Amino acid sequence: MKDDVAAEAHKCLTEAGVDFVACMPDSAFLELYQRLEADSAVRYLQVANESDGVGVCMGAWLGGGCPAMLMENTGFALSCYALLRGPAAFGVPMLLLISYRGGFGDQRWFSVPFGWATEPLLRSLRIQYSVVNETGDMAHAIGGAVKSMNAMQAPVAVLFPPALFSEGK
Amino acid sequence: MKVERRAVLERLRDHLTDNDIVVSALAGTTADTYQVLHRPENLYLVGLGMVTQVSLGIALTLPDSKVVSLDTDGSLLLAPSILAVAAASGAENLRIIVFDNEQLFGSRGGAPSQTAAGADLTAMARAAGIERADTVADDGGVAAALEWLFSGPGPALLTAKIALAARTEGPSMDGQENKYRLVRRIEAIRGRSILAPAKP
Numbered sequence: 001m002k003d004d005v006a007a008e009a010h011k012c013l014t015e016a017g018v019d020f021v022a023c024m025p026d027s028a029f030l031e032l033y034q035r036l037e038a039d040s041a042v043r044y045l046q047v048a049n050e051s052d053g054v055g056v057c058m059g060a061w062l063g064g065g066c067p068a069m070l071m072e073n074t075g076f077a078l079s080c081y082a083l084l085r086g087p088a089a090f091g092v093p094m095l096l097l098i099s100y101r102g103g104f105g106d107q108r109w110f111s112v113p114f115g116w117a118t119e120p121l122l123r124s125l126r127i128q129y130s131v132v133n134e135t136g137d138m139a140h141a142i143g144g145a146v147k148s149m150n151a152m153q154a155p156v157a158v159l160f161p162p163a164l165f166s167e168g169k
Numbered sequence: 170m171k172v173e174r175r176a177v178l179e180r181l182r183d184h185l186t187d188n189d190i191v192v193s194a195l196a197g198t199t200a201d202t203y204q205v206l207h208r209p210e211n212l213y214l215v216g217l218g219m220v221t222q223v224s225l226g227i228a229l230t231l232p233d234s235k236v237v238s239l240d241t242d243g244s245l246l247l248a249p250s251i252l253a254v255a256a257a258s259g260a261e262n263l264r265i266i267v268f269d270n271e272q273l274f275g276s277r278g279g280a281p282s283q284t285a286a287g288a289d290l291t292a293m294a295r296a297a298g299i300e301r302a303d304t305v306a307d308d309g310g311v312a313a314a315l316e317w318l319f320s321g322p323g324p325a326l327l328t329a330k331i332a333l334a335a336r337t338e339g340p341s342m343d344g345q346e347n348k349y350r351l352v353r354r355i356e357a358i359r360g361r362s363i364l365a366p367a368k369p
Binding site: 020022043045046047048049051052054055056057058059060061062063064065067081082085086089090091092150151 | 226258
């Protein structure tokens with residue numbers, strides 16, 4: 001993620017009240033999760049797979065936190081079971097920050113199928129989402145997602161397409 | 170004689186205060202927990218591969234409460250990665266009790282799990298970095314095993330090799346009602362709101 005984008009995302013997460021972040025590290029989000037890990041106001045937890053992260057975020061919300069899960073869309077595909085069995089079934093809010101691998105302009109052939117599947121999967125899981133196309137969209141996307149997830153008592157997603165990643169990532 | 174799950178749950182009550190949280194796996198674990206240890210601080214019917222995950226999240230955000238994960242062999246085998254994550258988290262208030270009946274949906278006579286073929290969940294926990302991990306395999310050892318589990322810091326794990334048992338009746342509330350009840354209780358424990366009021 002470009003440095004200015006990461007800085008803006010960090011600022012928007014703080015302003016939205018996010019205080020717990022589970023992360024399955026992804027090179028697209030490198031600059032963002034490094035900032036979050038260094039932020040003493042955020043409880044940052046690195047997980048070993050995205051399904052675990054969804055379960056941990058569910059617990060973090062029940063315990064009184066405002067959780068976000070940071071993951072690649074490949075991992076979002078992996079986490080569908082956990083999203084349905086946990087936060088969808090119990091009605092638990094969490095913010096899903098998802099890098100949009102295989103999105104428009106991504107040259108990695110192995111990411112392309114995940115680009116095809118990401119938005120249809122979100123819709124089939126009844127997860128509302130927005131796509132951040134420019135840094136200026138971020139405050140509305142993240143702030144609105146946190147408000148909506150609490151009102152809906154459900155996960156809400158924000159997608160970050162390849163144009164926002166650092167060059168070469 | 171193998172451990173009776175209900176015997177563990179009956180003795181577990183002695184180690185809990187009203188500020189401690191219990192997260193239960195689905196099926197027979199939830200049914201027995203509801204019958205033996207029902208309390209407002211319980212979350213029931215958590216899915217396979219999610220029990221210790223949810224427990225860890227609560228433990229990290231509610232550090233002054235003990236959080237007990239009532240997990241199972243099938244559930245932990247589905248997502249054993251959480252053992253390494255829990256170990257690395259250093260969540261001292263997290264205790265994991267794994268009810269290992271060596272069978273999938275054991276109360277209905279399902280297939281054997283891999284623990285029947287030698288997979289050792291306690292050894293897996295130790296290898297993942299949970300140094301305080303042990304197994305209790307007979308009813309006579311339950312009291313001492315629970316004393317050990319709660320006498321030191323977490324994350325700690327106790328595998329209870331349990332006998333197969335018939336399914337009893339579980340809670341009538343669904344997950345959403347359970348969630349609201351639990352969250353209202355946690356709001357009282359924390360002394361602040363979690364559920365934001367609707368904007369007029």
